[in-house]
Amino acid sequence: MSRLSGTGLTLAYDKRVIAEQLSVEIPDGSFTVIIGPNACGKSTLLRALSRLLKPAAGTVLLDGGDVHSLPTRTVARTLGLLPQSSTAPDGITVAELVARGRYPHQGLLRRWSERDEQVVTESMAATGVGDLADRNVDELSGGQRQRVWIAMALAQQTPLLLLDEPTTYLDIAHQIEVLDLCAELHERQGRTLVAVLHDLNHAARYATHLIAMRDGKVARSGPPGEVLTAALVEEVFGLPCRVIDDPETGTPLVVPAARRKTSVQAEV
Amino acid sequence: MSKVMVIRPRAVVIGAGALLAMTAVAVLTLGTGDFPIAPADVVKTLAGQGNAAQTFIINELRLPRVVTAILVGMALAAGGAVFQSITRNPLGSPDILGITSGAGAAALAVVILGGSSTALSLAAITGGIGTALLIQLIGGRRGLQGYRFILIGVGMTAILNGIMGWLLTKGVQMENARALLWLAGSFDGRGWEEALPLLGVLIVTIPILAVVCGPGLRMLEMGDDVAAGLGVPVKRLRNGALLVASLVVACAAAAAGPVNFVALIAPNIARRVTRAPGPNLLPSMAIGALLTVAADWLAMHSGYPLPVGVVTGGLGGAYLVWLLISERKAGRI
Numbered sequence: 001m002s003r004l005s006g007t008g009l010t011l012a013y014d015k016r017v018i019a020e021q022l023s024v025e026i027p028d029g030s031f032t033v034i035i036g037p038n039a040c041g042k043s044t045l046l047r048a049l050s051r052l053l054k055p056a057a058g059t060v061l062l063d064g065g066d067v068h069s070l071p072t073r074t075v076a077r078t079l080g081l082l083p084q085s086s087t088a089p090d091g092i093t094v095a096e097l098v099a100r101g102r103y104p105h106q107g108l109l110r111r112w113s114e115r116d117e118q119v120v121t122e123s124m125a126a127t128g129v130g131d132l133a134d135r136n137v138d139e140l141s142g143g144q145r146q147r148v149w150i151a152m153a154l155a156q157q158t159p160l161l162l163l164d165e166p167t168t169y170l171d172i173a174h175q176i177e178v179l180d181l182c183a184e185l186h187e188r189q190g191r192t193l194v195a196v197l198h199d200l201n202h203a204a205r206y207a208t209h210l211i212a213m214r215d216g217k218v219a220r221s222g223p224p225g226e227v228l229t230a231a232l233v234e235e236v237f238g239l240p241c242r243v244i245d246d247p248e249t250g251t252p253l254v255v256p257a258a259r260r261k262t263s264v265q266a267e268v
Numbered sequence: 269m270s271k272v273m274v275i276r277p278r279a280v281v282i283g284a285g286a287l288l289a290m291t292a293v294a295v296l297t298l299g300t301g302d303f304p305i306a307p308a309d310v311v312k313t314l315a316g317q318g319n320a321a322q323t324f325i326i327n328e329l330r331l332p333r334v335v336t337a338i339l340v341g342m343a344l345a346a347g348g349a350v351f352q353s354i355t356r357n358p359l360g361s362p363d364i365l366g367i368t369s370g371a372g373a374a375a376l377a378v379v380i381l382g383g384s385s386t387a388l389s390l391a392a393i394t395g396g397i398g399t400a401l402l403i404q405l406i407g408g409r410r411g412l413q414g415y416r417f418i419l420i421g422v423g424m425t426a427i428l429n430g431i432m433g434w435l436l437t438k439g440v441q442m443e444n445a446r447a448l449l450w451l452a453g454s455f456d457g458r459g460w461e462e463a464l465p466l467l468g469v470l471i472v473t474i475p476i477l478a479v480v481c482g483p484g485l486r487m488l489e490m491g492d493d494v495a496a497g498l499g500v501p502v503k504r505l506r507n508g509a510l511l512v513a514s515l516v517v518a519c520a521a522a523a524a525g526p527v528n529f530v531a532l533i534a535p536n537i538a539r540r541v542t543r544a545p546g547p548n549l550l551p552s553m554a555i556g557a558l559l560t561v562a563a564d565w566l567a568m569h570s571g572y573p574l575p576v577g578v579v580t581g582g583l584g585g586a587y588l589v590w591l592l593i594s595e596r597k598a599g600r601i
Contacts, residue, residue, distance in 0.1 A: 047493075050496075050497060051496070052493055052496050072496075072499045072500070073499040074499075075499065076497065076498055076499025077499070080497065081493070081494075081496075081497030082497075083491065083493035083494055083497065085491050085493060086490055086491045086493070086494045087356070087489065087490055087491050088490065089486075089489040089490065089545035089546070090539070090545060091539075091543045091544060091545050092545040096545065099488070100453065100487060100490070101498070103483065103487055103498045103499065103500070104499040106483070108479065108480070129454075139569050151422055153497075156497075156498065224553075250562070
């Protein structure tokens with residue numbers, strides 16, 4: 001039994017049902033990546049796992065307890081979340097933003113401590129934003145800003161960390177930088193990571209466990225080498241392709257099929 | 269030296285500076301009237317060393333009014349700071365959202381029906397909180413951010429102002445005069461019976477807003493999802509803080525009538541000068557008190573007996589225009 005799992009989930013926004021009878025398990029210590037076409041319910045699943053969305057039916061179990069009945073602070077000390085939409089308040093510095101990750105460890109009587117200070121410094125060092133500590137977050141580049149948000153999630157010191165499309169809006173160099181950072185956190189600090197990613201090749205390269213979704217259902221899950229086949233990509237995305245070995249890592253590399261000429265052009 | 273400043277020194281300096289300036293203006297105000305008293309004598313009297321006449325004039329006649337002004341300024345600013353923090357919008361203040369108008373309409377109904385001043389206070393509080401609940405009910409289902417919520421509040425203000433106009437056509441002339449004076453917002457004739465209940469409300473609510481809600485409100489500024497991920501009970505905190513803030517604003521309106529725009533401007537100025545994130549509750553309150561006391565002083569020195577609400581309305585209207593223009597330039601509207 002893994003620490004985080006969902007069984008028989010019906011996920012809906014108001015009356016719009018996104019998924020029914022959905023069950024997933026996040027292997028402990030894995031870097032799990034969820035892939036799937038737009039609107040397949042992958043972000044919705046992540047929201048349900050992180051108790052942002054209450055399932056209409058079914059339960060999300062965290063350490064054996066229903067995530068919606070556990071005290072919210074207890075959940076926040078076990079499961080961290082980096083959502084897609086986040087706003088840096090006006091005038092906040094990098095160190096101040098990262099320090100907010102300590103919120104679930106504080107209380108009415110227990111305020112800022114040496115330990116908090118140390119964790120914030122370590123989190124900034126781990127994400128390479130230590131030098132930016134006193135800068136305003138609004139002055140940073142997109143890649144730097146995303147690393148600051150990840151640092152905030154790290155400062156929360158949760159064994160599980162959920163990331164919703166952490167590479168969106170970043171250029172390719174910054175995407176790789178953020179994913180390398182995630183892989184490092186996974187390997188060095190032994191955290192369980194769950195991320196929603198759009199790029200299949202990134203997913204294949206960084207994930208230890210892949211969940212492919214389509215129409216609110218898990219089409220297949222397992223190690224990327226087994227899951228990511230040409231047949232699956234065709235089935236899930238409707239995209240004809242070839243899957244070859246990534247020359248850098250040996251992981252699957254999806255190469256979409258070349259555009260077929262239209263019949264009119266072919267006749268000419 | 270710590271990299272994380274929990275409280276910024278700049279905010280403390282600005283809060284203290286505003287309180288100092290407020291005290292100076294209050295001393296000037298206490299010396300103003302049919303019997304002018306020099307500032308030095310005002311300070312002496314407050315310290316208990318004035319002559320009998322000065323002691324009577326200042327402590328009995330003028331001090332309650334100034335203390336009411338200070339408390340009303342603090343209350344409006346605190347309510348405004350919480351509202352603006354929750355709506356994540358500098359325009360999301362209780363005067364724009366209709367809380368003040370709700371308090372006004374309910375109080376006006378009581379004035380026209382000839383109710384007592386206790387009934388008026390209770391009506392203002394009920395009206396303010398009722399309006400807050402109503403806009404949450406209509407607009408709060410998908411969160412309280414963005415211009416959708418503000419526009420619902422603007423609509424509510426328009427409806428309530430319409431109701432107030434209708435009530436005034438129903439009233440008798442005598443009562444209307446009393447009602448209009450209350451509606452303009454004034455500290456004339458305000459005494460300890462207005463000041464002390466408001467002080468009590470502030471003593472109870474401000475620690476709740478600052479200590480219990482404050483840290484969570486700061487988290488909410490990063491978005492509902494981030495805050496929920498950090499373990500903030502988002503809905504409970506938001507509804508609770510809005511309710512307490514509405515109570516504070518409605519009590520201020522009950523004490524002095526709707527003193528316009530202080531709830532809008534004070535937190536805005538506080539945020540601009542402290543340059544700190546968060547609701548800036550305490551600096552806002554210091555600036556709010558300075559604003560009302562200064563507006564009251566201006567009203568007294570205008571050469572014409574203006575109600576203080578007219579002064580804050582004039583200043584606030586100008587500030588609102590400037591704010592809209594600068595928000596427009598920054599591309600936020």
